[in-house]
Structures are given as structure tokens and as C-alpha cells.
Amino acid sequence: MTMNTTYNRRSFFKVSALAGGGVMFGFHLLQTQQAEAGLAETLVNTSGLNGYIQIDSKGIVTIMSANPEGGQNVKTSMPMVVAEELDVAWKNVIVKQAPLDTKNFVRQVAGGSQSLRFSWKALRTAGATARQMLINAAAKKWGVNASECTTSEGIITNAKGQKITYGEIAEEAAKMEIPKDVTFKNPKDFKIIGKSTQNVDMKAITTGQPLFGLDFKREGMLYAVALRPPAFGQKLDSFDDTETRKVNGVKDVIKFGDKIAVLATSTWAAIKGQRALKAQWKEGTKLESTEEHDKKMLAFLDTPSTAPKRNDGDVKAAFASADKVIEKVFQAPFMPHNTLEPMNFFGHVTAEKAEFVGPTQRPEQTRKEVATLLGMKEEQISIDMTRIGGGFGRRLMWDFVLEVAEISKLAQKPIKLVFTREDDMTCGQYRPASKYKFRMAIKDKKAVAYHLTGTGTNGQNFVRETFFPAGAFENLLMESHNLESNITIAPWRAPITNFLAFAEQAFFDEVAKEIGADPVQFRLDLFEQARANAQKGMKFDYDVDKSIGVIKLAAEKANWGKAQKGVYQGFSTYYSHNTYVAQVAEVVLENNTPVLKKIICAIDCGIVVNPVAAVNQSEGGVIDGVGHAMFGDFAFVNGKPQANNFNKFRLIRMNEAPKVEIHFVPSLNDPTGLGEPTLPPVGAAIANAIAAATGKRLYGFPFVKELGTQGS
Amino acid sequence: MPTYKLTVNKKKYKVEVDADTPLLWVLRDSLDLVGTKYGCGIAQCGACTVHLDGKAVRSCVLPVAAVEGKEITTIEGLSEKGNHPLQEAWATVDVPQCGYCQAGQIMSAAALLASNPNPTEEEIMTAMQGNICRCATYNKIKEAIQIAATQK
Ligand code: FES
Numbered sequence: 001m002t003m004n005t006t007y008n009r010r011s012f013f014k015v016s017a018l019a020g021g022g023v024m025f026g027f028h029l030l031q032t033q034q035a036e037a038g039l040a041e042t043l044v045n046t047s048g049l050n051g052y053i054q055i056d057s058k059g060i061v062t063i064m065s066a067n068p069e070g071g072q073n074v075k076t077s078m079p080m081v082v083a084e085e086l087d088v089a090w091k092n093v094i095v096k097q098a099p100l101d102t103k104n105f106v107r108q109v110a111g112g113s114q115s116l117r118f119s120w121k122a123l124r125t126a127g128a129t130a131r132q133m134l135i136n137a138a139a140k141k142w143g144v145n146a147s148e149c150t151t152s153e154g155i156i157t158n159a160k161g162q163k164i165t166y167g168e169i170a171e172e173a174a175k176m177e178i179p180k181d182v183t184f185k186n187p188k189d190f191k192i193i194g195k196s197t198q199n200v201d202m203k204a205i206t207t208g209q210p211l212f213g214l215d216f217k218r219e220g221m222l223y224a225v226a227l228r229p230p231a232f233g234q235k236l237d238s239f240d241d242t243e244t245r246k247v248n249g250v251k252d253v254i255k256f257g258d259k260i261a262v263l264a265t266s267t268w269a270a271i272k273g274q275r276a277l278k279a280q281w282k283e284g285t286k287l288e289s290t291e292e293h294d295k296k297m298l299a300f301l302d303t304p305s306t307a308p309k310r311n312d313g314d315v316k317a318a319f320a321s322a323d324k325v326i327e328k329v330f331q332a333p334f335m336p337h338n339t340l341e342p343m344n345f346f347g348h349v350t351a352e353k354a355e356f357v358g359p360t361q362r363p364e365q366t367r368k369e370v371a372t373l374l375g376m377k378e379e380q381i382s383i384d385m386t387r388i389g390g391g392f393g394r395r396l397m398w399d400f401v402l403e404v405a406e407i408s409k410l411a412q413k414p415i416k417l418v419f420t421r422e423d424d425m426t427c428g429q430y431r432p433a434s435k436y437k438f439r440m441a442i443k444d445k446k447a448v449a450y451h452l453t454g455t456g457t458n459g460q461n462f463v464r465e466t467f468f469p470a471g472a473f474e475n476l477l478m479e480s481h482n483l484e485s486n487i488t489i490a491p492w493r494a495p496i497t498n499f500l501a502f503a504e505q506a507f508f509d510e511v512a513k514e515i516g517a518d519p520v521q522f523r524l525d526l527f528e529q530a531r532a533n534a535q536k537g538m539k540f541d542y543d544v545d546k547s548i549g550v551i552k553l554a555a556e557k558a559n560w561g562k563a564q565k566g567v568y569q570g571f572s573t574y575y576s577h578n579t580y581v582a583q584v585a586e587v588v589l590e591n592n593t594p595v596l597k598k599i600i601c602a603i604d605c606g607i608v609v610n611p612v613a614a615v616n617q618s619e620g621g622v623i624d625g626v627g628h629a630m631f632g633d634f635a636f637v638n639g640k641p642q643a644n645n646f647n648k649f650r651l652i653r654m655n656e657a658p659k660v661e662i663h664f665v666p667s668l669n670d671p672t673g674l675g676e677p678t679l680p681p682v683g684a685a686i687a688n689a690i691a692a693a694t695g696k697r698l699y700g701f702p703f704v705k706e707l708g709t710q711g712s
Numbered sequence: 713m714p715t716y717k718l719t720v721n722k723k724k725y726k727v728e729v730d731a732d733t734p735l736l737w738v739l740r741d742s743l744d745l746v747g748t749k750y751g752c753g754i755a756q757c758g759a760c761t762v763h764l765d766g767k768a769v770r771s772c773v774l775p776v777a778a779v780e781g782k783e784i785t786t787i788e789g790l791s792e793k794g795n796h797p798l799q800e801a802w803a804t805v806d807v808p809q810c811g812y813c814q815a816g817q818i819m820s821a822a823a824l825l826a827s828n829p830n831p832t833e834e835e836i837m838t839a840m841q842g843n844i845c846r847c848a849t850y851n852k853i854k855e856a857i858q859i860a861a862t863q864k
Pocket residue numbers: 749750751752753754755756757758759760761770771772773
């Protein structure tokens with residue numbers, strides 16, 4: 001089917017003619033992307049091409065999206081960017097998830113959760129390169145200079161007014177040389193980017209078509225449900241599977257490591273079999289409890305670090321000469337991810353190869369880990385991505401893929417491993433528990449020095465030393481302590497900042513109040529100080545103008561300071577994932593209980609590619625932030641999680657969701673992250689509004705516990 | 713194993729499963745109707761919502777033995793062409809994020825509108841209380857239900 005294949009020097013791009021007179025452009029999405037730490041980690045070391053544009057002789061454009069979709073809208077937004085630079089009409093575009101078993105191209109194994117931010121340039125280059133090759137082919141056919149040709153909606157026109165469609169010239173384009181440099185459209189001329197475009201999977205979602213990992217089936221596969229140690233630190237001693245083997249449909253019981261898998265012909269039989277297992281557990285490592293974690297972390301907050309993350313000026317002297325020192329401690333529990341689709345994965349391991357299908361945010365790393373486990377070469381292993389029923393960081397981990405690999409290898413059968421909700425919540429991975437101590441030195445009614453100590457479980461760094469307020473204080477100290485724990489952790493939507501932002505922005509509110517400053521003006525002044533300090537050579541990661549821009553926009557849209565009688569406002573702002581966010585929460589008192597009504601949210605995330613999706617994601621982040629701040633609680637006693645399902649872990653529901661107003665700062669800058677940044681600041685906006693309404697300050701999640709109410 | 717005769721989306725099926733098997737797993741594993749989702753298994757999240765004689769029920773706690781002879785409707789059978797007013801309103805408003813909860817949301821909303829074509833905001837919230845959306849698309853869901861209600 002393919003012929004006439006040319007690679008360019010960067011092997012970023014590949015072009016092939018299609019039988020029947022079309023052209024296929026393949027490109028490598030990750031090659032031009034920079035790696036970033038944390039949740040947005042990208043995987044640059046990918047071997048194949050992973051994005052494709054296909055144009056058939058009728059001019060129908062098929063764009064194959066390389067990225068797993070879990071609600072970030074990448075499956076729609078990324079092809080929009082390609083189509084924009086290709087200059088075709090969106091109605092003629094079909095989007096497909098790039099198939100993994102295609103014979104034509106190298107297996108697609110793309111990185112997980114990187115947003116448009118990382119692929120923006122690559123996608124534009126792909127679209128623009130394809131467009132240029134189509135133009136070059138037309139110019140050659142006409143015997144004219146390519147530079148005199150223009151395009152619009154898939155039609156090339158030359159200076160004489162002759163026209164040819166992309167479909168008509170597609171076959172010729174496959175023979176053209178790949179241009180080294182291409183020019184991008186001026187963002188002002190964008191026709192697709194910036195227009196709300198419907199989710200390409202809409203119909204399949206609303207009619208219940210198989211899309212998710214849990215929906216995947218393979219002839220002859222068995223369902224597996226595993227029993228794992230009920231407490232962190234425990235190991236398997238012995239087990240009795242007599243009752244399990246009596247369950248109709250149970251085919252086998254397999255011990256793997258400290259776990260036992262029940263294999264059955266249906267999910268229900270496997271669940272019943274799991275419940276019927278009788279296992280004895282023994283202590284492997286110490287069984288830890290939240291109470292003891294708390295004690296140790298609180299002690300860390302009073303311990304000077306030998307290697308501070310940042311130490312500007314002379315903090316000691318500034319505090320010594322202060323009129324007053326404000327000091328507050330903030331505390332956050334562990335948190336499960338609770339993706340609504342529980343962990344699951346299909347695996348089939350044979351002597352020659354291993355095949356996997358399921359929801360993962362990070363197929364590339366997963367493949368490496370599986371290769372190590374099975375002692376296979378990476379080329380022998382395939383990982384197919386399904387739609388993802390929620391990630392939030394949980395599916396950046398690969399524990400469940402290793403499990404199914406092990407079970408399938410031992411069983412020598414295709415296996416679909418399913419976690420029950422209880423398994424998912426108790427055997428999973430968690431946002432680390434963390435604590436912060438903030439100290440502010442006040443002199444002459446001014447905040448003059450800042451000292452932050454952070455600690456948490458199993459983390460390299462619990463502070464963000466290049467983020468605000470770094471730069472805003474000449475005297476600033478940031479320290480971090482790690483508490484080793486056997487409770488496994490994973491990135492959780494906006495790692496670290498999801499709690500740090502609350503603590504910091506709630507603390508600032510209290511400081512502002514203490515020195516008699518308006519909370520918004522107090523932040524603006526600090527950013528001006530950061531600007532001045534930058535001129536003196538101080539380094540930090542955020543942009544002062546953009547920070548001020550969102551603060552002013554949020555204040556303006558919320559009518560800051562001029563709220564209706566009975567409405568109490570709270571302000572918060574945070575920068576993360578290269579995106580600037582400022583929020584105002586509005587709270588009223590009903591029967592003397594604070595009730596959250598509305599969040600007004602201003603965002604600077606560069607150019608907004610798909611507005612409807614951008615609003616969805618931003619709003620989702622806000623409400624998710626509200627929910628976990630209000631209700632999120634999770635504790636361990638002797639290694640055992642104290643909640644295992646939604647009757648014990650409270651997630652936000654419809655009647656508890658506030659109204660959310662999203663305002664984007666108009667921008668033509670490259671897009672930045674949007675899945676995470678609206679979440680971190682929201683806790684503080686609420687807490688500060690509650691403080692305005694009641695005078696009560698909140699110092700930890702969940703708020704309902706601190707308020708002693710049911711909350712709503 | 714006993715045999716059960718089920719009517720799902722107006723089609724008749726015969727399944728051989730244990731009497732305690734929840735309808736959810738019969739639909740998903742035996743009948744290949746995977747639109748109905750598993751989220752909690754204890755009637756807390758609504759992902760598994762289907763209609764039993766027109767009423768919204770949680771199929772994860774409904775043993776197959778209890779549904780014989782009743783009309784079962786799943787998301788796959790809610791409308792012939794996927795054009796129930798709710799399905800269309802869902803597209804208009806662009807509700808889903810990850811999409812996993814949405815079949816259950818639509819089924820709960822459809823049962824509400826069938827019995828109360830013009831629900832107040834309060835009534836919508838009460839009816840949808842049992843459906844969790846981990847991606848927090850709640851405001852969009854509410855908006856879509858309101859739009860669908862005006863279309864009926
Ligand atoms: S799976 Fe039935 S309510 Fe959650």
C-alpha cells in the first residue's frame with residue numbers, strides 16, 4: 001500500500017502515497033516537545049511516528065490523534081490545530097484515534113498527559129508542512145512559483161485564478177520533497193482555532209458505545225479480580241481458596257507475589273471469588289497510621305533544613321527586627337484519585353510477545369516497566385490506549401499493567417484485570433499527605449520577610465521555590481522535609497500546588513487582614529515588588545504582567561469590594577503549569593452556615609484553542625477543587641485505609657457545585673496547560689470568603705471537618 | 713446455573729447466570745451492552761443507571777432474578793438513533809469530559825423528564841443527586857437537562 005517513502009533529516013515527517021490516489025503524512029508529535037517534570041512529564045524517547053494526516057482523492061481529511069483522551073479534549077483540540085495550519089474546512093475532517101496495529105507505520109506509543117502546550121508547535125508544523133507540499137505539487141503542475149499560490153479550505157489558487165483541490169493534487173504531493181522550513185499562519189487569521197468545536201466522541205459517549213478500557217473484550221479472555229494486602233506493610237502469609245473455587249464461573253486462583261488473582265468467566269464471578277478467599281496476612285514493614293504521620297510532620301515543620309530550596313537575603317535578621325511575626329500551620333490528608341472508571345487493563349502474554357489494551361496516561365514508560373518485568377524486549381510489547389474514564393494522575397502509574405502482565409503470564413491466557421471500587425480506593429496510590437508552616441515578618445505595617453517550611457510523605461520537594469512569592473520578598477526562605485512512608489503516592493491533579501496554593505493564598509489573606517490591606521491590593525503590591533526585584537537580578541518563573549492581568553480581570557468581573565449585601569467574597573490567585581489564574585469566591589450565610597454560591601475565575605492560558613472545551617475543563621478543575629477542599633478526607637490506621645467506597649469517601653455532587661464563571665484573558669500567545677491550573681487556588685478563595693463571612697479561618701482539608709458542618 | 717429471560721431494549725434474551733448476579737454484569741459481560749458503567753457497585757455513584765419499567769434504577773445492586781419479565785432500557789436503547797432530546801442537548805452543550813459517567817447521567821435525567829417534563833432546578837438536583845461526575849460536569853448536565861425539557 002505504501003510506496004515512495006521519504007524521510008526528512010529530523011525524521012519528524014514522512015510522506016507516502018496511498019492506493020487510490022491519496023496521500024498520507026506521518027509525523028512525530030513528541031520530537032519537538034520539551035520534557036517537563038511532574039504530571040505534565042513528556043516522553044521524548046519515542047521510536048515511531050504517532051500522528052497522521054491522510055487526504056483522499058475526494059479531499060476528505062483524516063487526522064489521527066495520537067494521544068489518549070481522558071477528558072482533556074486532546075482528541076478534538078489537537079486535530080483542530082493540524083487542520084488550521086493545513087487550511088481545510090473542519091467539516092471535511094474526520095478524527096480517529098491512531099490505530100496501534102497498523103502495518104503502514106511504526107506502532108504508536110505516545111506520551112501520556114502532555115497538553116496542547118507541548119504539542120502546539122509540532123502540530124502546527126505538521127499541518128503547515130503538509131499544506132506546503134500540496135502547494136508545491138500544484139505549483140509544479142501549473143509551472144508557476146509556489147509563492148504565488150494561496151490556499152483556503154482545501155483549495156489551492158494561483159495568480160491566474162486557476163484552482164485545484166487538495167484531493168486532486170494529493171497523489172502528486174506524495175512525490176514532493178519535504179520542505180525544511182515552513183511558515184505558520186498569523187494567529188489573527190485562525191479560522192478553526194478559537195471556535196468552539198464539539199467533542200469528536202460525543203455520539204459514542206451519549207449512546208454508550210464501547211470506548212473505555214473496561215469495555216474492551218477479547219475472545220477467550222478471563223476476567224481477573226485480585227486480593228491484595230488490606231494494609232500497607234502487610235504481606236501474604238497463607239490463603240485458602242476452597243470456597244472461591246466453588247463459585248460458578250471461577251476457573252483458577254493464582255498467587256502472584258503477595259497477591260491472589262481470581263480468574264473467572266465473568267466479572268461478577270471473579271468478584272464473588274475474591275470475596276470468598278480466606279487469606280492470612282503478616283506484618284512485612286511497619287503498619288503506619290495517620291496520627292503518627294501527623295506527629296512526625298509537625299516536628300519537621302520546626303526543624304531547620306540543612307539544604308533550603310531557596311534562601312534570599314537575610315531572613316533571620318528580618319524576623320529578628322520585625323514588629324510582629326504571623327505564623328500559621330496548614331494540613332492536608334492523603335487523597336485517592338477516584339477516577340470514576342476504576343483501574344483495569346487487558347493483557348495477553350505469550351512466549352513471543354505481550355499485548356496490552358487499556359486506559360493509561362503513560363504508555364511509553366509503562367512499556368519499559370513491563371519489558372523489565374517480563375524480561376522481554378520493548379519491541380515485543382504493544383500497548384493500545386483506550387479512552388480514559390478519568391486520570392487525575394492515577395493513570396500515570398503502571399502498577400495495574402504490571403499486575404495483569406504477571407497474571408496473564410502465569411495463567412497463559414488473555415486476562416482482563418478489573419479493580420473493584422474498593423480495590424481502587426484502598427490498593428491505589430495517593431496524593432501525599434502534607435503540611436506547611438508559613439511565617440511572615442511584619443515591620444511598619446508591611447510584610448518584609450517570608451519563611452515557608454513544607455513537608456509531606458515520599459516527596460522530593462513540597463515547596464515551589466521559583467513560584468510566587470519567590471521574588472516578591474528580599475528576605476525569603478523556603479525549606480522542605482520528606483517523610484518516608486510505605487504508603488505509595490502518585491501525582492494528583494496539580495501535584496503539590498493542589499494544597500500549597502490553598503495554604504499560601506489563605507495565609508496571605510490573613511496577613512492582609514492583619515496589616516489592614518485590601519487582599520487584592522496586597523497581592524498587586526507584592527507583584528510590583530517582584531517586578532522591582534527582578535530588575536535587581538532576582539530570578540523566578542512567573543510573569544509579573546500576566547499575574548497582575550488575571551488578578552485585575554477577576555476583581556473586575558467579580559465587582560471586587562462591591563458585592564451585594566449578604567454576599568461575602570474571598571480572593572485567591574495562583575500560577576501553575578504555565579497558566580495564570582485568579583478567582584473570587586462568593587459565600588452567603590444560610591442559618592448562620594456559610595454556603596458557597598459562585599466562583600468567578602480569570603485565566604491566562606495563552607490562545608484558547610477550543611473555547612467550549614476550555615471552559616469545561618476550567619470549570620471542572622474549579623468544582624473538583626471545591627469538592628476536595630470541602631469534603632476530601634482520607635486516613636490510615638495501622639496501614640489500613642479508612643475509606644473504601646463512595647459511601648465513606650465523599651465526592652462533590654450536583655447540588656454542592658457552585659456556579660462558575662470563566663473569563664479568559666484574550667491572548668495570541670502559545671497555549672499553556674488548562675487541565676490543572678484552575679484547581680489549586682480555589683480552596684483559598686472559598687476559605688477567604690468563609691473568613692469574611694464568619695471570621696473563622698480554615699487551616700486544612702476537608703473544610704466540613706473544620707467547620708463542623710455537613711457543608712454544601 | 714439457572715436461566716433467565718430478559719427483555720432489554722425491547723429485545724428478548726436468555727442468560728445463564730447465578731441468581732445473585734447484578735443486572736449490571738449481565739448487561740456488560742453476558743449481553744455485550746457495555747454502555748452501562750460500573751463505578752462503585754453499592755448504589756452510590758449512578759454510573760450503572762438503567763430503566764426498569766421506566767424508572768431509574770442502579771443495576772449494580774439489582775439481582776438478575778428480580779428483573780425477569782420487566783422492561784429494561786439501557787443507554788443503547790434510549791432512542792433509536794441516539795437522538796433523544798437529552799442526547800441532543802448533551803451534544804449542544806458539550807457536556808462530557810472523560811465521559812465515563814455520562815450514560816448514567818443521561819439515564820437518570822431521562823427517567824426524570826419522563827415523569828416530570830418540566831422540572832425546576834431544585835427537582836433536577838434532587839433527581840441527579842445519586843449520580844457522581846468525577847470530572848465535575850454538573851453545571852453542564854443541569855443546563856442540558858433544562859434545554860432538553862424545553863424541547864419536549
Ligand atoms: S456502580 Fe451502581 S451506583 Fe455506582
